[in-house]
Structure formats: structure tokens, C-alpha cells
Amino acid sequence: MNSLFASQPTTVFETMSALARAHDAVNLGQGFPDDPGPLDVREKAAEAVLNGWNQYPPMMGAPELRRAVAAHYRDWQGLDLDPEAEVMITSGATEAIAGALLALIEPGDEVVLFQPLYDAYLPLVLRAGGVPRLVRLVPPHWSLTEEALAQAFSPRTRLVLFNNPHNPTGRVFGREELERLARFCTRSDAVLVSDEVWEHVIFDGREHLSVLALPGMRERAVKIGSAGKIFGMTGWKVGFVCAAPALMRALSKAHQFLTFTTPPALQHAVAYGLAKERGWFLSTRAGLQRSRDRLAAGLASIGFNVLPSAGTYFLNVDLAPLHPAPRGGDPRDEAFCRTLVERFGVAAIPVSAFYAEEAVDTVIRFCFAKADSTLDRAVERLEAVSRTAFV
Secondary structure, X not given: OOHHHHOOOOOHHHHHHHHHHXXXXXXXXXXXXXXXXXXXXXXXXXXXXXXXXXOOOOOOOOHHHHHHHHHHHHHHHOOOOOXXXXXXXXXXXXXXXXXXXXXXXXXXXXXXXXXXXXXXHHHHHHHOOOEEEEEEOOOOOOOOOHHHHHHHOOOOEEEEEEEOOEOOOOEOOOHHHHHHHHHHHXXXXXXXXXXXXXXXXXXXXXXXXXXXXXXXXXXXXXXXXXXXXXXXXXXXXXXXXXXXXXXXXHHHHXXXXXXXXXXXXXXXXXXXXXXXXXXXXXXXXXXXXXXHHHHXXXXXXXXXXXXXXXXXXXXXXXXXXXXXXXXXXXXXXXXXXXXXHHHHOEEOEEHHHHOOOOOOOOEEEEEOOOOHHHHHHHHHHHOOHHHOOOO
């Protein structure tokens, strides 16, 4: 067995979801909506399964979807992409990330990562032979500072794996921070692989800025998107990879030997969905923003210290004012989350699980992409928490 994967523990998401089932808890842990997704997009997929092509589509992706991705990013982000040479379809964004790491680094190359980080990043970097250099982000602002970047980058930096909007913090990095990161990439001659799957899940009138639009980054950046996140159907696993032709040639070879292709019916439906009118995307954002505000107001009203969330499905709470540091044992946030699910019937995720080292253990994450009744039931159950002494 490969020692890296054989030694991996059960993920915190699986653990908390299992506890949620065991205790009949309201599950605000794992990040998925509790509705089935847009009916018209699902109908297109069903129609394509019954009446369309169900054999191998082209390895780079169905031409109609590659054209739709290029058109969508032109209209929404001002990007000029050649669908033939600069767009590829993958079986989800995680496959795209794995392929990018396998294609773009050699064993011993340093890879800059930002923690808290999506749990797949670090094992994939290590399996590709990369040497991780971690940038530690801290609450409440999770800022990308010059000092932190300077400590992580070196002459051996070959790739940077970045996430914006950022899971689990809900942070949307602004132009100044992104241009600072781009300057470090340029100085180090590093490729920037940007996980932008939450690009449409942003709030308060924000507009997404892709790394491909940053000065000097068009030829050295890889943009990764996700139909599952755009349409709120996380099980579909249809990813988009956008990069200059020189990078795409290597990226496509890795994809060829991983999954090779992606179900054609889903590609057909996603191509249709990306062309939906602008109002649909904006109303979907507005609905999620309303859910964010509903949960934030409910948590604040019962004494939780709610941190800002500018994007993603997630809202974070700082435990420090509510829950004293434990005397040994599990991290504070992990112990708190176990208590929440076992005693109060609400599942959340400890953010310390997203750190590889020097973890912040005072923050827990809730998913707000749920029905009003689900959010309200969670708040009702949590109301007793602030009256409970945790030791």
C-alpha cells in the first residue's frame, strides 16, 4: 500500500456526518445544499441520457461545453479564452487540481499552500512529490500579507495552489492581495493554480476577479471552476480548466491518464446551464446571501461571535469568547463540535481540521446553504449552548 494514503485518517467531514446521523442532528457540517438544483438543467441531463450520445466524448471535453465555458467567462469575468486551446473539461475540480499538480511539478519542487486549506490539497501535493510551504491565515480577517508570503516563497518555488473565494473561511480576496500574490509568483517564476470553484457564490455586490485577469499572469496561471458549485449540484463533478496553450498541453496529458473524460449528458446540461440568463445567477446569489444573513442573525442573537463571510456556503464562529481553552485533549474546536452534535443535535466542522500545522482551534464552520426551516431548527437547538459551561 502507498504509505501516504494508507496513513490518512478518516476525514472530519465523514466523522461529523456519521455523528449527525447517529444523533439525528441538523447537519450544517458538510457543504452541500438541501435542494436538488435547477430543474431545467437537470431535465437537460435526463433528456441527453435518453436521447443523446452516451459513448466517449472528446478527451478535452465536449466542444459545446468548452465554447460555453469560454463564453461564460467572457461575459462574467472579461476573459478572452480560446475554447479549442485554452479550455478543458474534467470530472470535477478535485481531478483538475490533482492533474495540475501531477503535470506541473517535479519531485522536490516547492509548492506554496494557504491554510486553512481544502483537505485534498496537501495529500495531492505530497503524492506528486511536491514540498509544501504553508502560509498561515488567521481570523478574523484571514489576510494575505507581504510578510507571510515572503516567508513561504523561495527560489525553489515552482507552483502556488490558491483558493478564492476561500473555503473554509468565506474570505473573498481583493485586487490588492491578489496582485501582491501575482508579484511573488512572477518573481519566483512560479505557476499559480487557482481553485475558483466558488466564483459565483459571492455576496454583497462583489464581482469575482480571476487570476487570469491579473497583470503578468495570463501565461502562468491555471483557473479551475466547478459546475457543481455554480449550480448547487455538488454530485455532478464537472470541472473546468482554463490556461494558456503551453500549460494546457501538459495539463491535458495528466487528465488523459486520470479520468480521460466526463459523462457527456452532464456536459450537455452544463453547457445549457452556463448560458442561462444573468438574472438566474444573481437571484441564486441573493438567495444564498439571504440564508447567510438568516443564520448569522440567529447565531448572533444567541451569543455566538460570527465572523464575516463574503462568499462560499460557509459561516464561521469564533469560540474564544464562549468556550475556554481545554486543559489538554482534543483541539478546542473539535471538542466543541463533538459536544454540539452529541448534546445539542447540530453538526458543524472544526476549522483546525483544515490546518496542517500551527492550527487555529477557536473557529467552527457552519454551512448555510439550507432551507430556512433547517437553519431555524439549528438555531433553536443551539440556543442552550451559550447557557452551558464547557470545560
